[in-house]
Amino acid sequence: MAIAMHWSCLSLFLPNAPSYSSSPSGGASLPGTANSFVSFSGLRATSASSSSHGFFAKKLWSLEKTRILPVIECLVKSLEPTTHTTKVQRNANLAKLQGGYLFPEIARRRNAHIQKYPDAKIISLGIGDTTEPIPGLITLAMEARAHGLSTLEGYSGYGAEQGEKAMRVALAETFYGGMDIKDNEIFVSDGAKCDIARLQLVFGPDVSIAVQDPSYPAYVDSSVMMGQTGAFRKDVQQYSKIQYMRCSHENDFFPDLSSVPRTDIIFFCSPNNPTGSAATREQLKELVAFATINGSIIVYDSAYAIYMSDNNPRSIYEIPGAREVAIETGSFSKYAGFTGVRLGWTVVPEELLFSDGFPVRNDFNRVMCTCFNGASNIAQAGGLACLSPEGLKAMNKMVSFYKENTAILVDTFTSLGFKTFGGRNAPYVWVQFPGRDSWDVFGEILEKSHIVTTPGSGFGPGGEGFIRASAFGHRENILEATSRLRKLYL
Amino acid sequence: MAIAMHWSCLSLFLPNAPSYSSSPSGGASLPGTANSFVSFSGLRATSASSSSHGFFAKKLWSLEKTRILPVIECLVKSLEPTTHTTKVQRNANLAKLQGGYLFPEIARRRNAHIQKYPDAKIISLGIGDTTEPIPGLITLAMEARAHGLSTLEGYSGYGAEQGEKAMRVALAETFYGGMDIKDNEIFVSDGAKCDIARLQLVFGPDVSIAVQDPSYPAYVDSSVMMGQTGAFRKDVQQYSKIQYMRCSHENDFFPDLSSVPRTDIIFFCSPNNPTGSAATREQLKELVAFATINGSIIVYDSAYAIYMSDNNPRSIYEIPGAREVAIETGSFSKYAGFTGVRLGWTVVPEELLFSDGFPVRNDFNRVMCTCFNGASNIAQAGGLACLSPEGLKAMNKMVSFYKENTAILVDTFTSLGFKTFGGRNAPYVWVQFPGRDSWDVFGEILEKSHIVTTPGSGFGPGGEGFIRASAFGHRENILEATSRLRKLYL
Numbered sequence: 014m015a016i017a018m019h020w021s022c023l024s025l026f027l028p029n030a031p032s033y034s035s036s037p038s039g040g041a042s043l044p045g046t047a048n049s050f051v052s053f054s055g056l057r058a059t060s061a062s063s064s065s066h067g068f069f070a071k072k073l074w075s076l077e078k079t080r081i082l083p084v085i086e087c088l089v090k091s092l093e094p095t096t097h098t099t100k101v102q103r104n105a106n107l108a109k110l111q112g113g114y115l116f117p118e119i120a121r122r123r124n125a126h127i128q129k130y131p132d133a134k135i136i137s138l139g140i141g142d143t144t145e146p147i148p149g150l151i152t153l154a155m156e157a158r159a160h161g162l163s164t165l166e167g168y169s170g171y172g173a174e175q176g177e178k179a180m181r182v183a184l185a186e187t188f189y190g191g192m193d194i195k196d197n198e199i200f201v202s203d204g205a206k207c208d209i210a211r212l213q214l215v216f217g218p219d220v221s222i223a224v225q226d227p228s229y230p231a232y233v234d235s236s237v238m239m240g241q242t243g244a245f246r247k248d249v250q251q252y253s254k255i256q257y258m259r260c261s262h263e264n265d266f267f268p269d270l271s272s273v274p275r276t277d278i279i280f281f282c283s284p285n286n287p288t289g290s291a292a293t294r295e296q297l298k299e300l301v302a303f304a305t306i307n308g309s310i311i312v313y314d315s316a317y318a319i320y321m322s323d324n325n326p327r328s329i330y331e332i333p334g335a336r337e338v339a340i341e342t343g344s345f346s347k348y349a350g351f352t353g354v355r356l357g358w359t360v361v362p363e364e365l366l367f368s369d370g371f372p373v374r375n376d377f378n379r380v381m382c383t384c385f386n387g388a389s390n391i392a393q394a395g396g397l398a399c400l401s402p403e404g405l406k407a408m409n410k411m412v413s414f415y416k417e418n419t420a421i422l423v424d425t426f427t428s429l430g431f432k433t434f435g436g437r438n439a440p441y442v443w444v445q446f447p448g449r450d451s452w453d454v455f456g457e458i459l460e461k462s463h464i465v466t467t468p469g470s471g472f473g474p475g476g477e478g479f480i481r482a483s484a485f486g487h488r489e490n491i492l493e494a495t496s497r498l499r500k501l502y503l
Numbered sequence: 504m505a506i507a508m509h510w511s512c513l514s515l516f517l518p519n520a521p522s523y524s525s526s527p528s529g530g531a532s533l534p535g536t537a538n539s540f541v542s543f544s545g546l547r548a549t550s551a552s553s554s555s556h557g558f559f560a561k562k563l564w565s566l567e568k569t570r571i572l573p574v575i576e577c578l579v580k581s582l583e584p585t586t587h588t589t590k591v592q593r594n595a596n597l598a599k600l601q602g603g604y605l606f607p608e609i610a611r612r613r614n615a616h617i618q619k620y621p622d623a624k625i626i627s628l629g630i631g632d633t634t635e636p637i638p639g640l641i642t643l644a645m646e647a648r649a650h651g652l653s654t655l656e657g658y659s660g661y662g663a664e665q666g667e668k669a670m671r672v673a674l675a676e677t678f679y680g681g682m683d684i685k686d687n688e689i690f691v692s693d694g695a696k697c698d699i700a701r702l703q704l705v706f707g708p709d710v711s712i713a714v715q716d717p718s719y720p721a722y723v724d725s726s727v728m729m730g731q732t733g734a735f736r737k738d739v740q741q742y743s744k745i746q747y748m749r750c751s752h753e754n755d756f757f758p759d760l761s762s763v764p765r766t767d768i769i770f771f772c773s774p775n776n777p778t779g780s781a782a783t784r785e786q787l788k789e790l791v792a793f794a795t796i797n798g799s800i801i802v803y804d805s806a807y808a809i810y811m812s813d814n815n816p817r818s819i820y821e822i823p824g825a826r827e828v829a830i831e832t833g834s835f836s837k838y839a840g841f842t843g844v845r846l847g848w849t850v851v852p853e854e855l856l857f858s859d860g861f862p863v864r865n866d867f868n869r870v871m872c873t874c875f876n877g878a879s880n881i882a883q884a885g886g887l888a889c890l891s892p893e894g895l896k897a898m899n900k901m902v903s904f905y906k907e908n909t910a911i912l913v914d915t916f917t918s919l920g921f922k923t924f925g926g927r928n929a930p931y932v933w934v935q936f937p938g939r940d941s942w943d944v945f946g947e948i949l950e951k952s953h954i955v956t957t958p959g960s961g962f963g964p965g966g967e968g969f970i971r972a973s974a975f976g977h978r979e980n981i982l983e984a985t986s987r988l989r990k991l992y993l
Contacts, residue, residue, distance in 0.1 A: 097828070099855070100798025100799070102710075102767075103857035104709070105709075142661045162642050162645075163636050170842040170975075207876060210704075210875075216594060217594030218708065220591060235874060354652070385697055389844055389882050390844060391649065391844060391881050
């Protein structure tokens, strides 16, 4: 109410003042980015005759007098007792964040496009959102579990915060066979992104982090939120205190570790989102050695491991010594279309110790118990079905389908003369637009072809000049997208 | 590996040294509480001949020489290169936490009891875990949604991080009709406990908090984790920097606000867990006025609102002015037996503003988008069914059943001469054991009657001398429990 009042006041004297509105995704958003918000507490607390309010006050008095009266009335109105501001200071860490989280921002632009072209058939190669139905044997298991909850025998209440034992055992056997990962080192969760935030709670505000550049934005954003970083530096498009490890085609998308300063935490995603590259065994050995020597902890995001075509490791624990330096997180989202069902996991080996010898696993367990209450039991029933022999077959079939999509996209962009990367080991194609602003390219493809992509710079400054095309889509949509892209770029 | 080595070394010369084992719930735990862990890095890095290791070194050399050799061998072994400790400092905030989270600790003691009495039929009046099957019309909706996910028409991927629109609308209409709460002010989540942790991420490390004493432990624990508190003070059993607002039968379980210093955040739970009391309209008016004058934010936990028998407010938004000072969180866990399904919500009104005028809602939205990915779509289908007219009827029937259990428990304890509180407006009975240590009472009831309760001091120092009996249970178990309690205390 208070804010709405102020914006409506402003719109009286600022011809192009934005109006307060809810974002299409339903969350509150102020015009522009979240951080473009301007505090009006000064304006509110004093009379309009004060000249101490810089821009707004000057603007105010430079307007014709006929428009002043309603402004003053409005300001007086805003002084009514219904206007209340708490005395709680906004969290300075959240205030550091630049704009909204990447994917809701893309959804916002997509929705704006729909408003502009209500009849356009938009195709999304943007957010990596699965489109193919979940194999029936997996949904059947969830139906059975849901039905069971209505019976005396099948009902269960709170599950273990760490996940159901059977699920942990199955994950250990299926994905970590021969890697000496025990079921009690695996924590089942509602997704890898959520686990990354919980890991940040474990690490706390005082750790230093490194990320691949470009990288999945949740690492950086959760780090900023926890207060691990300094301010955003517009000149280099980086937060201070974060080490951005440049990964480009020039270094085979693997950072030059000899030039990376030591950090406490190293976020590393392979197969990589967004570049689609995958680290080789030799590269991962180098990474583990680097972490071991530096006493760092690797957070290894393997959410796309199942998409691996080449003979690269699918888990960091294939590398000797990794148990003592690495956490690994995984997800059913892109394995079985569980993006909406929500199921993931995180491995924290017993041997991973803080500098005082305290097991990291114990603190992660504490955070899981205090800030989480276990993944949905119905989702876990689905996960268990995924890990049955038939489930694995069905998942692999789905993954093969998406990989065909990826090949189609690679062919299309290549035939149009674009240099592409990735696509073999991940459902993402990284397409180069040399010298161009990636948001501009995003806008161009959306405007002219009604196709949503993801601008590379959304993943960090190292993504500038690229867009990411996601291979998740019905085949006819992928084919239609390629045909539109041919029209646009041939 | 490294740690196991050290414990086994120790057990050679410390007769009662604990052995390293996993907790029954599967998470890692070291002997005693998480914080009783002793760092052995010094011992590890130096030879056994050094006398600088205080207690352990002295103990070592005071033992007979025949036992020394294997110890030295063991220490040498532990210097092998497989022993690795990272250089990442443990988060000092997590290190402040006393023991494990309350309910896993109770589960641990329950499991130890099972080990001791494998044939005992344990009855749980402990953790407030629902026992009655979910009404069929609600599970049917979840089955239908799960099945739909296997079809082209019914499949959906990522949902909005804030929850499905229909769900938000239904929550607004059902629980906030006439209170001017809009659907876009409601965020659907995987539960109230998880939302409390996310709210703490919004507030950050620099806020001050107040809690009812006793209170649900997640408020305090998440506050400690975020670094909002000082160390734990053993003498008063409180964390410094937290205001503990004593709520006892002497003040009608409502704090004397005239003696409570201003804090940024006030956690307030009504109907209350654990005391079972509910604040009256007048009391809540006082609370809202207190927050308004102080510029504080109330986090109002209404997870038990549906259990209200008296004519007290079910939502803080029934109080004029609350929209500008209060967040409210709710849950389907105790409404529809969703403790394992996971579904809750949090309301953050537009008018709730930080001191600089920035909407709290925008920051909560940012945290939900960055650290969460929406509640499971299947759970949301269940939630929507809960809010249908038939669903509401079914939920109320279930709640009535648990309320009958509560009445049985109240009658039993009263007839045994105990003073009880709560029970009318919440599924919890707060039973007084004057002058007794509540963990002792917990142990006595478990040992002699095989009944799990919750010790009052687990909810804060104000809970000392009480136990909480939860009314969630099959009727025959509740009756059996009362018969055992009669045997124990008559």
